[in-house]
Amino acid sequence: MIDLRTLSRRGFLNMSAAGAAALALPAGLFRAGTASAATLPAVAEEDAVIGFGHVGPITDEGWTWSHHQGLLAVKEAFPKLxxxxxxxxxxxxxxxTRTYRQFVSEGANMIFDTSSTGDFLHEVVKRAPEVAFMECDGHQVMDNLGWYYLAHWYPTYVIGVAAGHLSKTGKLGYVASxxxxxxxxxxxxxLMGARSVNPAATLQTIAINSWFDPQAATQAGTALIDNGCDFLFGIMDEAGYLQVAEQRGVWAAMWNTDIRRYGPNSYVSSVIIDFKKFYVDQVGKRLAGTWSPSETLLQMGSGVDRDVWGAKVPADVAKAADAVRDKIVGGWSPFTGEIKDSTGTVRIAKDQKMTDTELYTWDWSVEGVSGLTS
Amino acid sequence: MLSGLRLQRLPSAHPGIALGARVAAIFLALLLASIVLEISGAAPLELGIQVISATFGSTYGIEDLCLLLIPLLMTGLAVAVGQQIGAWNIGAEGQFYAGAFSATAIGLFVPGPEILILPLMFIAGAVGGMIWILVPTLARAYAGVNELITTLLLNFVAALMVYYVSTGPWRDRVGMSNSATPRVKAEIPEFWGLVHWGLPLGVLMAIGFALVLSYSKWGYEVRLSGSNPSAAKYAGIPVRRHIITVMLLSGMVAGIAGMFEIAGTVHRLQGGISNNFGYLGIMVAVLARNSCVGVIFSAALMALILNAGIILQTQGLTTSAVLAITGLILFLTAIGDELAHYRITRIKI
Structure with missing residues (x-):
């Protein structure tokens, strides 16, 4: 397992070296607490109860595992909780709803929903004004509810650049939830990353209606390879389609953690995530009585990044992709017009730069992506 | 000299013995679970007290219990109603989805005041459930096709249909991490705390079915057709017509359960909205021995067990341990119920 801290630190140094032009807010703070929200009173560490609800098992070596590492970091930073x-x-x-209500009954002072359960969580939020809630990938802010997520689109673009170089057929596959x-x-x-190298590249998507379903992900991966895809990417909490890629001898990139041991020859990289610092910071604020609901997007280099390149990735490909990464860290955005949607209509005008909000709420496919209904 | 003990099966268990067997089964299951917990280092007694105090010691707990009770009561009733005429409705899950789907369609796309929309959604849910069981019903009534298979298979069709519309055409465009439709505005008013009027309605429905089945001519004919179809036919009872009516009613109740869940608890149509209530309903009906009033109590027991499962998870037990305990309780209860039908007699030869 790669040490995430080293990676983050390196990313962080890069970022500060670049003057952090576009990322002036510290630690990826997207929007500070709403002015109307009063802060909740401080809690002594010995009296504090913190709750985490996860979408999958903590042994998934992926999304939930990463949040569990955050929980361990909180326990280490505040041993007297x-x-x-x-x-x-x-x-x-x-x-x-029942689970989070139970958290409140247990006296939780702060609750993290690590996989946006939306209205089911909000029902509880409204009825527990004394509890601080943070929803990962949430979209709503209330007096006692904030959200946090990752600007995963930047490392994803970087991995896309590598895919553009590595794919021979130009047909890319994606296992979606x-x-x-x-x-x-x-x-x-x-796909935009891949098209920056190979403008003819296309992306075929299969949605399996789950974030964690190794069997369905394996089937989807097989179907994509059967259709001629020679590079698989996806947004799964486990390594299912990486194993398929290894067996069939095609490339694959993953999400969440370094899981190259499931496919050492196929592994290209991962959108690697690290919530430890964020969780420790949030819990610290809650204990000190300075917490207020915020909207946080962890930026590339401080919470989300690409993983160390796979063993079989040629050095020149890695170098080309990393050059793009440096450019992004330096403040350049690849999400700049002109961008057409899958029907050919221009959605982002020439030279117009997509804002973080637009990227975070993107609900249409760019030209060349098939399989997602918008 | 040749005297021995024999087991004799009684056609119906003595109520006292049945109750005793059930209490003993639950006690035994909890005891077994406690031993396992004790061995794995947890404190079973404290956990038990925690579950009881969290469930009954707070408004939250009782509200949660009632909200779980509503769909379980309805799907359990659906299965029990079908059983009156000997039909196994394994498809309550699918009819639940179909009811939720139809009610959502009305809630999302028909404009109008809530007072009008709610009854319309109710009717849509009922009709949706009936449509979903229509083909298995006709196949059973006219071609003798086993409804066990047909109703079961349609569950998957309904679940995928709901997945499709809630992640496709009806999807809420405002970003959410899992797909669901926009919120249905019409909501069943709350009756106590968070608990909506579905609960009293469901209880009334169960009592109503019990009364009609026990005291009306129609109910008598249905029960007779269920216990001995040939005799019923010979007596001039229109068995086929009764099969159709009863199965459609069964589907209707499950469809209404789906409508209640949309308009009372969840408010958005989404994949997995049934939460397995359809399948749990089979268990509820079996535990109630297909008595419509009994369903109220077995659904309450099931709700208590499921709610305890959630409480135990926040106490650090994993999902699988909770599932195992739940299964153990149900398994031993089923055995206890069966054993209550036997008595030991001494036979002299």
């Missing part, structure tokens, strides 16, 4: 509650496999259903903003953004960024 009265209790840290953690529930895995919180379903996207009324059971999520649901047609939601993070998936639209991920597929678009990936």
């Amino acid at each position: 009265k209790k840290v509650i953690e529930v895995e496999n919180v379903p996207y259903s009324a059971d999520a 649901f047609p939601v903003a993070s998936v639209f953004c991920s597929t678009n960024a990936f």
Whole structure:
């Protein structure tokens, strides 16, 4: 397992070296707390209860595992905490409401929903004004609810550049979960990166209606390769399609963590994530009584990045992709017009730069992406 | 000299013994679970107290219990109603989806005041559930096709249909990490705390079915057709017509359950909205021995177990441990129910 801290530090140094032109806000703060929201009173560490609800199992070596590392970092930073509650496999259903209500009953002072359960969480938020809530990939802010997420589109673009170099057929495949903003953004960024190298590249997408379903992801990966794709990417919490890629001898890039051991020859890179600093910071603020609901997008280099390149990735490809990465860290945005959607209509005018909000709520496919209905 | 003990099966269990067997089964299951927990280092007694106090010691707990009870009561009732005429409705899951789907269609696309939309959604849910069981019903009534298979298979069709519309054409365009439709505006008013009027309505429906089945001519004919179709036919009872009516009613109840879930609890149509309530309904009906009033109590027991599962998870038990305990309780209860039908007799030869 690669040491995420080293990676983050390096990214962070790069960023400061570049003067952090476009990323002037510290630690990826997107928008500070709303003015109207009063802060919640301080809590002594020994009295504090912190809750984490996850979408999958903490052993997934992916999304949930990464958030669990954040929880461990919180425990390490605040060893005297009265209790840290953690529930895995919180379903996207009324059971999520029941689970988070139970957190509140247990006396939680702060609750992290690590995979946006939307209204199911908000029901609880409204009825527990004394509890601070943070929703990962959330979209709503209330007096006691904020959200946080990752600007994953930048490392995804970088990996897309590598895919443009590595794919021989120009046909790329994507194992998606649901047609939601993070998936639209991920597929678009990936293909735009690839098209910056090979303008004829296309991306075929299969949505499997789950973030964690190794069997369905494996089937989708197989179908994509059967259709001629020679580079697989996706947004899964586990390594299913990487194993398929290894067996079939095509390239694959992943999400969340370094899982190259499941496909050492196929592994290109990962959109690698690290929430540790963010969680420690948020819990610290809650304890000190300075927490207020914020909207945070962790930027490339401080929470999200590409992983160390795979063993079989040629050095010149890695170099070309890293040059793009440096450019982005330096403040350049690849998401600048003209950008056409999948029907050929110009959606972003020439030289117009997409804002973080637009990227975060992207709900249409760019030209060349197929399989997602918008 | 040749005297021995024999087991004799009674056609119906003595109520006292049945109750005793059930209590013993639950106790045994909890005891077994406690031993396992104790061995794995948890404190079972404290956990038990935690579950009881979290469920009954707070408004939150009782509200959660009731919200779980509503769909379980309805799907359990759906299965129990079908059983009156000997039909296994394994498709309550699919009819639940179909009811939720139809109710959402009305809620999203028909404009009008809530007072009008809610009854329309109710009717749509009922009709949706009936449509979903229509083909298995006709196949059973006219061609003798086993409804176990047909109703079961249609569950997958309904689930995928709901997945398709909620991630496709009806998807909420405002970003969410999982796909669902926009919020349905019409909501069933709350009756106590967070608990909506679906609960009293469901209880009334269960009592209504029980009364009609026990005290009307139609109910008598249905029960007779269920227990002995040939005799019923011979007596001039229109068995086929009763099969059609009862199965459609069964589908209707499951469809209404889906409507309640949309308009009362979840408010958005999404994949997985049924939360397995359709399948759990089979368990509820079996535990109630297909008694419509009994369903109210077995659904309450099931709701208690499911709610305890959620509480135990926040106490650090993994999902699989909770599932195992739940399964153990149901398994032993089913055995206990069956054993209550036997008595030991001494036989002399």
